[in-house]
Amino acid sequence: xxxxxxxxxxxxxxxxxxxxxxxxxxxxxxxxxxxxxxxxxxxxxxxxxxxxxxxxxxxxxxxxxxxxxxxxxxxxxxxxxxxxxxxxxxxxxxxxxxxxxxxxxxxxxxxxxxxxxxxxxxxxxxxxxxxxxxxxxxxxxxxxxxxxxxxxxxxxxxxxxxxxxxxxxxxxxxxxxxxxxxxxxxxxxxxxxxxxxxxxxxxxxxxxxxxxxxxxxxxxxxxxxxxxxxxxxxxxxxxxxxxxxxxxxxxxxxxxxxxxxxxxxxxxxxxxxxxxxxxxxxxxxxxxxxxxxxxxxxxxxxxxxxxxxxxxxxxxxxxxxxxxxxxxxxxxxxxxxxxxxxxxxxxxxxxxxxxxxxxxxxxxxxxxxxxxxxxxxxxxxxxxxxxxxxxxxxxxxxxxxxxxxxxxxxxxxxxxxxxxxxxxxxxxxxxxxxxxxxxxxxxxxxxxxxxxxxxxxxxxxxxxxxxxxxxxxxxxxxxxxxxxxxxxxxxxxxxxxxxxxxxxxxxxxxxxxxxxxxxxxxxxxxxxxxxxxxxxxxxxxxxxxxxxxxxxxxxxxxxxxxxxxxxxxxxxxxxxxxxxxxxxxxxxxxxxxxxxxxxxxxxxxxxxxxxxxxxxxxxxxxxxxxxxxxxxxxxxxxxxxxxxxxxxxxxxxxxxxxxxxxxxxxxxxxxxxxxxxxxxxxxxxxxxxxxxxxxxxxxxxxxxxxxxxxxxxxxxxxxxxxxxxxxxxxxx
Numbered sequence: 171x172x173x174x175x176x177x178x179x180x181x182x183x184x185x186x187x188x189x190x191x192x193x194x195x196x197x198x199x200x201x202x203x204x205x206x207x208x209x210x211x212x213x214x215x216x217x218x219x220x221x222x223x224x225x226x227x228x229x230x231x232x233x234x235x236x237x238x239x240x241x242x243x244x245x246x247x248x249x250x251x252x253x254x255x256x257x258x259x260x261x262x263x264x265x266x267x268x269x270x271x272x273x274x275x276x277x278x279x280x281x282x283x284x285x286x287x288x289x290x291x292x293x294x295x296x297x298x299x300x301x302x303x304x305x306x307x308x309x310x311x312x313x314x315x316x317x318x319x320x321x322x323x324x325x326x327x328x329x330x331x332x333x334x335x336x337x338x339x340x341x342x343x344x345x346x347x348x349x350x351x352x353x354x355x356x357x358x359x360x361x362x363x364x365x366x367x368x369x370x371x372x373x374x375x376x377x378x379x380x381x382x383x384x385x386x387x388x389x390x391x392x393x394x395x396x397x398x399x400x401x402x403x404x405x406x407x408x409x410x411x412x413x414x415x416x417x418x419x420x421x422x423x424x425x426x427x428x429x430x431x432x433x434x435x436x437x438x439x440x441x442x443x444x445x446x447x448x449x450x451x452x453x454x455x456x457x458x459x460x461x462x463x464x465x466x467x468x469x470x471x472x473x474x475x476x477x478x479x480x481x482x483x484x485x486x487x488x489x490x491x492x493x494x495x496x497x498x499x500x501x502x503x504x505x506x507x508x509x510x511x512x513x514x515x516x517x518x519x520x521x522x523x524x525x526x527x528x529x530x531x532x533x534x535x536x537x538x539x540x541x542x543x544x545x546x547x548x549x550x551x552x553x554x555x556x557x558x559x560x561x562x563x564x565x566x567x568x569x570x571x572x573x574x575x576x577x578x579x580x581x582x583x584x585x586x587x588x589x590x591x592x593x594x595x596x597x598x599x600x601x602x603x604x605x606x607x608x609x610x611x612x613x614x615x616x617x618x619x620x621x622x623x624x625x626x627x628x629x630x631x632x633x634x635x636x637x638x639x640x641x642x643x644x645x646x647x648x649x650x651x652x653x654x655x656x657x658x659x660x661x662x663x664x665x666x667x668x669x670x671x672x673x674x675x676x677x678x679x680x681x682x683x684x685x686x687x688x689x690x691x692x693x694x695x696x697x698x699x700x701x702x703x704x705x706x707x708x709x710x711x712x713x714x715x716x717x718x719x720x721x722x723x724x725x726x727x728x729x730x731x732x733x734x735x736x737x738x739x740x741x742x743x744x745x746x747x748x749x750x751x752x753x754x755x756x757x758x759x760x761x762x763x764x765x766x767x768x769x770x771x772x773x774x775x776x777x778x779x780x781x782x783x784x785x786x787x788x789x790x791x792x793x794x795x796x797x798x799x800x801x802x803x804x805x806x807x808x809x810x811x812x813x814x815x816x817x818x819x820x821x822x823x824x825x826x827x828x829x830x831x832x833x834x835x836x837x838x839x840x841x842x843x844x845x846x847x848x849x850x851x852x853x854x855x856x857x858x859x860x861x862x863x864x865x866x867x868x869x870x871x872x873x874x875x876x877x878x879x880x881x882x883x884x885x886x887x888x889x890x891x892x893x894x895x896x897x898x899x900x901x902x
Contacts, residue, residue, distance in 0.1 A: 174221055176211040178204065179234040182305040182318055186233065189312055193231040194224060211235070232308040255380040262298035262376055265290045266369040273366035279347045284363055288336060291365040295329045299372040315520035316513040317560060321375050323520065324556020328364035328371075331549045335360050360542060364553050371556050374885065381565035400470045400491055404435035407479065420485055428467075428478040430638070436469040437484035444666035445476030446639060458640055462666070470797075475638045476666065493774075512560055512853060519857065523555040523864075530868045543870060550867035554860055559884035563852035566892040571845030574898050579829035580838040587824035588849065590808040591842035593789045597737055597835070598780060598802070600794035601748035601758055602724055604812055605832060608795070610640045611725035612648035613705065616696045617718040624653060626718030630681045630710040632656040632674045637664065641706060644722050645681070669708075677712040681720075687711035693719050704754025723754070731762045733832035736901060738763075740836055742791070747771065747779055749798055776802035793835055794823075810835055837900045848895055852888045859884040 181187055187204040190211060194202035199216030202224075213224055221237055228235035269291050272278045299322065306322035309315055335341035339360025346361065405414050405427040412427060417435055420426065425441060428434050434447070446458035449471045458474050461467060467480055469489045486492065527548045534544035572582045582588070602608050615623040631649020634642035636659050649656055659672040659679075669682010680686045684697060689709060696719045700707040705723040709716050734744050745766045748755050755769035768779050780802050783790045792799070792806035800822040803809035811823035812830060825842065827834040863880045866872050 171214050171216060173212065173214045174224070175238055176213060176221075176224060176228065177236040177238070178209050178211055178228060179236070180304070180308070181209060181233060182301070182308075182316065186305075186308070190228055190231050190233055193227050197223065197227060200224070232311055252380055255376065258298055258301075259373070259376040259380045262294045262369070262373045265294050265298075266366075266373040269294075269369045270366045273348055273363075276347055281344050284336060284341060284346055284365075287363070287365045288332065291329065291332075291369040294369040294372050295325050298369075298376060299325050302372075302375070315517050317375075317516045319520050320516045320523075320556060320560070321371060323524075324552055325368045325372050327549050327552035328368035328556070331546075331553065332363035332365045332368065335363050360546075367553060367556070374562055375560065378560075378562050378565040381569055400489075401433040401435040405429075418486070420482055422482055422485055424482050426480055426482065428473045428480055430473055430475050430477065432473055434467045434469055434471050434473060434478075434480065436482050437489045438467055438469075438480040438482045440465045440467060440478055441481050442479035443477050445478050446474040448472040448474055448640070460666075474640070475664070512564065515853060515857065516560075519555075523551065526864065526868065527551040527555075533868075534870065547868060547870040547872075550870070550872040551864060554863045554867045554872060554880060556860070559856035559859070559888040560853070562885060562888050563856045564849050566889050567845055567848040567852055567895065570892045570895040571841060571848070571898075574895055575838070575841050576828075578837060578841070578898075578900050579827060579831075579834055580841060581826040581828065582824075582838075582842060582845070587808060588842050588846040590789070590791075590824070591839050592846055594791045594808055594839070595742060596745065596783055596788040597742045597791045597793065598745045598747045598783070598806065599764070599832075600792075600796065600799050601746055601750055601755055603795040604793055605730045605746065605758055605762055605764075606724040606726050608724060610644035610706075610722050612644050612720060613723050613725065614700075614721040615718060616693065616721070618690060618693060618716065621717045623718065626710050627720070628653050628656065629674050629677065629679050629712060630708070630718075630720060633659045633662070633670055633672045633679050633681050635659065636662045636672070637670055641708065641722050642670070642681075645708065645720055674712075678714075679710070679712045681708060681710050684709050684716075687714060687716045689716040696721075702753060703757040704751050705757070724750075724758075726758055726761050727830075727832060730832045733835055734763045736833065736836035737839075740839060742839075745783075747776055747792075747802070749776075773798045773801055777805050780805045791839070793832075810838060833901065840901075841898055844898060845895060848892055852891055855887050855891065856884050859887070 178187075178190060181190070191202055191204040194200055194204070194211065194213060197215075197219060199219050200213060201215075202211055202213040204211045211224075211228070215221075215224065225235040225237065269287050272283050272287055302318045302321045303326070305316065305318035309319045332341070340346070341361050341363050348362075401417055403414050403416050404420050405412050406420065407425045407427060420436060426435055426438075428445075430445070440461050440463050442463060444460070444462045447461050447467055448458045449468060461478070467478070468491075469484075470491045484490075530551050531544050531548035534547050535541070538544065568582070568588075575582050599605055612627075615627050617623040617626045627645075627649050631646045631653070634649075635646040635656055637643075637646075646656070657674055659674050662670065662672040664670055665680075665682060665686070669680060669686055671678070671680045671686075673679070684694070687709060688711075689697070693709070693716050697707040697709065700719070700721045703723075705721050708720040708722060710718045710720060737744055743766075744764045745768065746755055746759050746764045747768045749771055750769060752767070752769040755767045759765070759767045771779065776799065780790055780792060784805075784807070790806045791808040791810060792802050793810045793812070794800075794803055795812035799811075803811060804822045808825070809823035810825045810827060812827050825838050827838060859880045863872065
């Protein structure tokens with residue numbers, strides 16, 4: 171079996187993706203998933219199936235497919251999908267404004283104004299609405315209807331009738347006007363034009379699509395951000411000479427140097443040197459890991475404080491970083507896409523309108539006997555059924571909702587994420603950097619009974635002030651904050667894997683592991699208790715005897731417990747999912763009120779844990795901040811990234827929380843749910859005004875002013891309803 175990723179063009183909604191998926195899966199030996207958001211098809215196929223056959227199958231469904239041109243298509247830069255829409259919108263808007271103005275303001279209706287209106291409206295209806303006409307034709311071939319079908323049908327009906335009235339009716343005569351009146355009277359329609367409806371609907375819907383495209387998540391950005399994490403070049407040792415080369419020239423078996431503060435270039439084994447490695451991006455473990463000769467190191471992790479010589483054993487697409495990128499991409503491909511509400515409504519509404527138009531035509535032919543009267547009424551049904559507010563219903567609510575969210579530190583990626591916020595029942599939270607601060611903090615100073623805690627902290631802080639280790643920084647920072655200026659340590663020595671040693675105020679001080687000094691029973695018990703809670707215990711001694719224990723850990727954010735309580739109040743079940751050790755995870759979970767903990771998991775385990783919950787019928791939200799959370803964020807039904815986290819996590823998520831405060835999570839869910847409710851209300855009224863006018867159209871009583879008024883009223887209502895979201899307030 172082989173796997174290929176095809177780029178798909180021409181999809182306009184989630185039902186398009188479903189059609190392509192079904193078409194591909196009908197081929198023997200083919201298993202395919204199609205993602206509407208990324209416009210990609212991931213296809214696994216047998217040896218007797220060719221990529222060209224897959225492309226032909228997609229084209230047979232009415233869409234275009236392209237074979238990948240590079241090995242990592244997801245990492246390639248993509249064109250801005252909103253750019254072409256923006257150009258189409260601006261040109262259509264410039265042409266539409268005078269068309270609507272002339273139709274609605276009698277003072278602007280100079281002699282033969284209708285012909286200028288036709289000249290301006292024609293490019294809008296033909297070129298501006300071309301994507302809708304294309305999609306409608308594809309839908310027709312597959313016997314389905316979406317919002318595009320409704321837009322195309324309504325605009326073409328209005329435009330076509332206007333051409334008939336201008337060329338074969340009385341609307342083209344010099345001096346024709348549309349008086350500003352909403353009187354209801356029967357007419358054969360040959361003196362009426364509806365160009366402002368055709369052009370206005372097209373432009374409004376283009377505006378809606380542009381705002382959606384601008385807000386829409388570009389999934390490939392997550393993968394590009396992941397690949398950006400790696401080192402760009404590397405210092406290799408060849409013979410006795412060190413030389414810097416681009417990373418892509420590094421081969422398996424090469425030895426390379428990693429200096430303090432540098433990223434490890436690729437996966438390998440330490441040949442020489444001792445150091446601590448910050449692997450939190452991979453494991454979520456906040457404490458750096460000590461490494462020495464024979465230990466494995468992972469590419470893109472950070473060397474904290476020692477020089478290492480590493481032999482590469484995996485490069486390129488075989489590294490763990492590349493595997494994480496594939497995890498993110500796979501999760502995004504598998505993520506179910508929510509079909510637009512407007513498409514679902516249109517799928518029912520369009521057949522009803524067509525049936526009503528046909529029934530109207532038949533009724534008037536049978537009773538009035540006038541072909542002109544019958545066609546006037548039937549076409550009027552099609553014209554009034556096209557709600558211009560439909561194109562504004564989603565994007566206006568989304569724009570106001572996202573604008574209010576941005577003020578509160580909540581960034582909503584696009585309309586497709588809102589449906590998930592309504593359905594989620596389980597929320598999975600990463601520990602490090604999400605529930606906790608993500609940085610080491612001094613929690614306690616335990617002194618021997620003959621010593622003062624401040625003296626223990628003072629000497630330890632003075633010594634650790636010379637170290638770059640994260641635990642040393644936590645101790646030194648706490649000492650300076652509490653005691654002010656610290657003495658200068660003399661004869662500072664780093665004891666690899668054990669701690670540090672030096673002379674402070676005439677005392678030979680050691681700070682580190684228990685084996686450095688003799689530890690009394692009382693302090694030994696304090697060490698064991700701290701370690702049982704997943705915390706780090708640092709022994710402080712001088713003159714050969716342990717004098718105290720410093721307890722260091724990743725501190726819980728002060729607002730996390732309140733946030734968990736608010737999530738429970740929203741009906742969500744919280745679960746902690748972390749790469750940290752079980753004891754540390756359980757301690758944090760107890761502090762914030764989480765009952766279920768899944769600990770010591772790697773990135774692929776996090777994805778599997780989310781999948782297991784989903785397979786059990788749960789609709790899962792995931793909150794995280796690290797690279798190791800990215801794939802799980804993409805896999806979850808709703809991904810929320812803390813804004814203080816990595817670019818990869820932010821790009822892979824659906825909602826980004828700018829505030830480094832877990833209480834933003836329940837606020838984000840409440841705002842998203844309220845925005846979704848507003849969109850549903852907008853869609854109802856977008857249709858309601860037009861549905862109310864359908865009986866007038868069927869009775870042959872529709873005139874251009876009534877059609878224009880229905881269009882204006884529904885649009886004004888949708889916009890004003892959306893503006894109510896500005897009043898949303900956070901829970902505090």
